[in-house]
Every structure is written in C-alpha cells, then in structure tokens.
Amino acid sequence: MTMQDMMxxxxxxxxxxxxxxxxxLGHMQSDWTGLAPILExxxxxxxxxxxxxxxxxxxxxxxxxxxDLTADAIAFERDAADYRCCDLITIxxxxxxxxxxxxxxxxxxxxxxxxxxxxTIDDEDLSTRCKRLIPEQAIxxxxxxxxxxxxxxxxxxxxxxxQAAINxxxxxxxxxFEPPDHSIDPxxxxxxxxxxxFQEWKTSCEDTLQRAGLSANLALPPxxxxxxxxxxxxxxxxxxxxxxxxxxxxxxxxAW
Amino acid sequence: xxxxxxxxxxxxxVPDPELPVSIVELGMVEQVEVANRAVVVRLIPTYTGxxxxxxxxxxxxxxxxxxxxxxxCRVEWCYDPPWTPDRITExxxxxxxxxxxxxxxxxxxxxxxxxxxxxxxxxPYCGSSDTRLDSPFGPTRxxxxxxxxxxxxxxxxxxxx
Numbered sequence: 473m474t475m476q477d478m479m480x481x482x483x484x485x486x487x488x489x490x491x492x493x494x495x496x497l498g499h500m501q502s503d504w505t506g507l508a509p510i511l512e513x514x515x516x517x518x519x520x521x522x523x524x525x526x527x528x529x530x531x532x533x534x535x536x537x538x539x540d541l542t543a544d545a546i547a548f549e550r551d552a553a554d555y556r557c558c559d560l561i562t563i564x565x566x567x568x569x570x571x572x573x574x575x576x577x578x579x580x581x582x583x584x585x586x587x588x589x590x591x592t593i594d595d596e597d598l599s600t601r602c603k604r605l606i607p608e609q610a611i612x613x614x615x616x617x618x619x620x621x622x623x624x625x626x627x628x629x630x631x632x633x634x635q636a637a638i639n640x641x642x643x644x645x646x647x648x649f650e651p652p653d654h655s656i657d658p659x660x661x662x663x664x665x666x667x668x669x670f671q672e673w674k675t676s677c678e679d680t681l682q683r684a685g686l687s688a689n690l691a692l693p694p695x696x697x698x699x700x701x702x703x704x705x706x707x708x709x710x711x712x713x714x715x716x717x718x719x720x721x722x723x724x725x726x727a728w
Numbered sequence: 729x730x731x732x733x734x735x736x737x738x739x740x741x742v743p744d745p746e747l748p749v750s751i752v753e754l755g756m757v758e759q760v761e762v763a764n765r766a767v768v769v770r771l772i773p774t775y776t777g778x779x780x781x782x783x784x785x786x787x788x789x790x791x792x793x794x795x796x797x798x799x800x801c802r803v804e805w806c807y808d809p810p811w812t813p814d815r816i817t818e819x820x821x822x823x824x825x826x827x828x829x830x831x832x833x834x835x836x837x838x839x840x841x842x843x844x845x846x847x848x849x850x851x852p853y854c855g856s857s858d859t860r861l862d863s864p865f866g867p868t869r870x871x872x873x874x875x876x877x878x879x880x881x882x883x884x885x886x887x888x889x
Contacts, residue, residue: 512873516865519777523869526777530807600808604776607810607889611864 473540479554484535487598489701490586491531492557493579493648495547498524499716500561501576509569513619520576520612527583527608530601537597548720552713553703560644562700562709570623570637577616577680578645582673584609589669617680624684631685638681638688646693649673650701667692730797732760735767738791745780746868748827751788755815758806765799767792772811775869775887781805812889824886825852829871832888851876852883859883 478484502521508514532543561579565571587609591602623630649670674690681688698704719726739760740752751757751771759770769788773781785803792801814834816824821831830852848857856878864887866873871884 512863512865515867516863519865519869522779523777530776600810604807604810607887608776611887615864 473538475539475541475545475550475554478535478539478541478546481539483593483595483598484539485556486586487531487535487590488556489558490583490590491528491535491546492555493561493583494524494528494531495716496555496557496561496712497576497579498522498528500565500712501572503567504572507567516615520615523608523612527605530605534598534601544720548717552705552710555700555703555705555709555713557700557705557709558644558648558650559700559706559709560641560648562706562712563641563644564708568633568637570633571640573616573619573623574634574637574641577613577620578641578677579648580609580612580616581676582648582669584613585669585672585676613676620680620686621684624681624686634684635686638686642688642690643693645688646691647697647699647701649692650697650699730762730765730767730795732762734795735760735762735769735792735798738795739769739788742784742787742791745783747824747829749816749820749823751784753817753820753823755811755817755820756784758809762798765797767798767801768804769801770804770806772807772809772815773805774811777869780868810889813886814889816886828852828881829884829886830874831886836888849874849885851878851881853881854879 478488498521501517501524504514505518505521506514508517528547529543532546535541535546536543558579560575563571563575565575584606587602587605591599591606593599593602620634623634625631670692677688677690693699700706700709736752736757739757740750742751743749744751744754744756747754754774756771756774757769758772759768761768761770769792771784771788785805788803789801792798813832813836816831824831830849849859850857851859851874854876856876858877859874860877862873862875862882864872866884870887872887873882874885875882
C-alpha cells in the first residue's frame with residue numbers, strides 16, 4: 473500500500489478533504505494566537521486551532537493504519553497536487569478578523585456535516601473516530617455562529633465589515649463543494665454528494681446569517697471550475713505548504 | 729499472579745496532570761488486560777486535542793511496570809466508546825466541585841443549536857443559578873468558562889457531549 477493507493481481511493485479522498493481542511497485551517501489560524509480581539513477569544517481561537525490539528529491527526533491516523541503509512545507522512549510528505557483542502561482556507565486573511573472568522577465559520581459548518589456523515593459509514597474505525605469529533609466540532613460551529621451574530625448585529629461598522637468579508641469569500645465558500653476528483657467514481661454520493669451536503673450547509677449558514685442580519689449568495693460552482701479539492705490550488709498554497717512542512721524537511725525524524 | 733484489580737489500584741494513583749482527580753475517577757480507563765507479565769491498558773481520551781495524553785501514557789506505564797510481577801505495560805488509546813462526562817465517578821465529581829469545576833448531570837446532552845448552552849448551572853461556590861457561559865474554551869480542552877453573577881466568581885465546567 474502506498475500514498476498513490478490512498479490517493480486513488482474514493483473514501484480516502486473524502487477523509488482527506490476534511491483532514492486537509494483541518495490541517496491548513498489549524499496551521500493558518502494559529503497566526504491569531506496572541507492577537508485575537510479579546511482575551512477570551514484569544515484562548516478560544518488558539519483552542520480551535522489546536523483542535524483542528526488534532527482532528528486532522530485523528531483522521532490521518534485512520535488513513536495511516538488503512539494504507540500502511542504514518543500520519544506525519546500523510547500530513548507532510550505529499551505533493552501539493554495531492555492535498556484536498558479547499559482554496560477558501562488558503563486565502564490570506566491579512567489579520568482582518570472579519571475574514572478570519574467568516575472563513576473559519578464557513579469551513580467549520582461543512583466539517584460538522586462531514587463528520588456527521590462519516591460517523592455513520594460502514595467502516596468501524598473511521599465511524600468511531602468521527603463520532604468522537606462530532607461534539608467537539610459542534611462547539612466550534614456554535615461558538616463561531618455566535619460571533620457571526622454578535623458582529624452582524626453589533627455596530628454599523630462591525631456589520632458592514634462582516635458583510636464585506638462574506639461578499640469577498642462567498643464564491644470560494646461554494647468551491648468547498650467541488651468534487652474531490654473527476655477520475656474517482658463518486659461512489660460516495662452519501663458523503664460528498666454535492667447537492668445534499670451543500671443544501672444542508674447552505675440552510676445552516678443562512679439560518680445563522682438571518683439571525684445576524686447578514687446575507688450571502690451561496691451557490692454550487694460550475695462542474696467545470698477546478699480548484700483545491702482536485703489538487704489545483706491557488707498560487708499562495710505552495711508557500712503555505714512550504715512553511716508548514718519546513719521543519720519536517722529540515723529534520724525528517726524529529727523527536728520531541 | 730497479578731490481577732486486573734491490582735492494576736486498577738495502581739491506576740487510581742495516576743493523576744490527571746491538570747485536575748485534582750485520578751484518571752480512574754475521570755473515567756478514562758476502559759479496559760485492563762493482564763497476560764503473563766504484560767499489561768495492556770485501554771484508555772479513552774477526554775478530548776482529542778488534550779496535550780496531557782502523552783504524559784498520562786508515561787505515568788500509566790511507569791506505575792504499572794512498577795508492580796512486582798509485571799515486566800511491561802502498553803497503553804492503547806481508543807475512541808470507542810467515546811468519553812463523556814457521564815464517565816466521571818461520584819468521587820471524581822465531588823473533587824472537581826470542591827476545586828471549582830462543575831460537571832454536567834449524567835445523561836445530559838447539549839442541545840445542538842445556537843445560542844450556546846442556555847441552561848443555568850449552579851455556581852460551585854455560592855450555589856446561585858444566576859450563571860452564564862463566558863467562553864466554551866477554557867484552560868484545557870475539556871473545560872468551558874462560566875461566570876456567576878451571584879458571587880461574581882468565574883468557575884469552570886466540564887464540557888457536555
């Protein structure tokens with residue numbers, strides 16, 4: 473079993489989609505440690521990044537056992553084209569809290585639906601792991617939704633900045649639903665079937681947006697549009713991946 | 729011949745590094761197997777991102793390997809069944825409360841919708857139910873921060889499932 477076998481496996485691609493989202497999200501949003509708007513949120517944002525990385529590990533560990541690899545090899549030793557994370561995550565936030573929050577909220581809402589589905593799949597190891605992730609992920613979604621509502625219904629400045637962030641990110645949010653790979657038989661319409669999971673995600677997001685007094689145009693991208701889910705990442709992803717894997721490349725077998 | 733009870737007694741001496749309770753009281757121990765002179769301890773993490781897990785693993789190995797008649801101890805982390813605060817023992821709950829950490833009632837499941845947790849918790853210091861969630865992310869992965877408007881103290885709460 474090799475990395476190539478894993479990359480050809482439909483279910484593995486779905487797991488990687490969520491795991492890679494988590495890896496990149498945890499990596500990028502940890503930039504906010506020490507800088508979040510208020511002290512409680514500094515702890516919360518850092519905790520969520522810590523969770524994201526450990527959730528990625530829980531999923532990589534499953535794949536590692538299944539494909540006779542190691543979690544570190546899966547996380548750090550793939551070519552850029554073998555990462556399945558969406559482009560939304562890799563958009564730099566330039567330390568704009570509205571962008572960082574909206575990005576994380578869009579992704580977290582999808583991940584919650586993803587682990588819910590994977591928890592019912594006919595694979596005992598994977599479903600057991602995902603059952604554990606459900607309550608932890610639910611706390612992220614609720615916390616982030618509260619922030620969306622708080623800022624959306626706050627001052628005129630907070631509302632307009634949140635709306636601007638949504639307008640900037642909404643089309644990339646739709647790209648999260650790009651199918652993982654054209655060459656892979658979409659056996660798993662249950663897990664990644666775009667229509668079903670997209671509609672649920674959209675309903676969930678719109679419910680929060682309505683409470684927040686905000687709006688978004690959330691739509692599926694055209695089939696022809698190719699992005700990160702199929703390994704064609706935005707240009708800045710190469711730099712982010714280089715940064716993420718720097719220690720691993722410098723020291724292939726580090727011991728803490 | 730060392731029994732699983734002997735191992736259990738040793739595990740009761742393994743503290744959680746961040747709370748004043750043992751890993752047995754926290755309900756982290758799922759299973760103990762003794763075969764010849766080797767022990768396998770199956771533990772359930774309270775939270776996947778808990779940074780104390782490697783420390784707990786080392787402590788368990790050290791305690792168990794110290795028992796006369798045991799040469800080797802292996803720790804297996806498992807997620808099945810998932811840990812919930814229901815697994816915390818009565819003694820564990822009492823110790824946490826005296827430390828200012830409340831625990832959800834057995835069987836309590838957090839409603840999965842916005843707004844976050846609106847049910848009132850009794851303050852561990854003054855008993856007032858005039859309390860509110862301050863942040864779902866506390867000092868460790870498994871604890872949230874609450875504030876009591878009765879006595880104006882902050883306290884912590886083990887996150888429900």
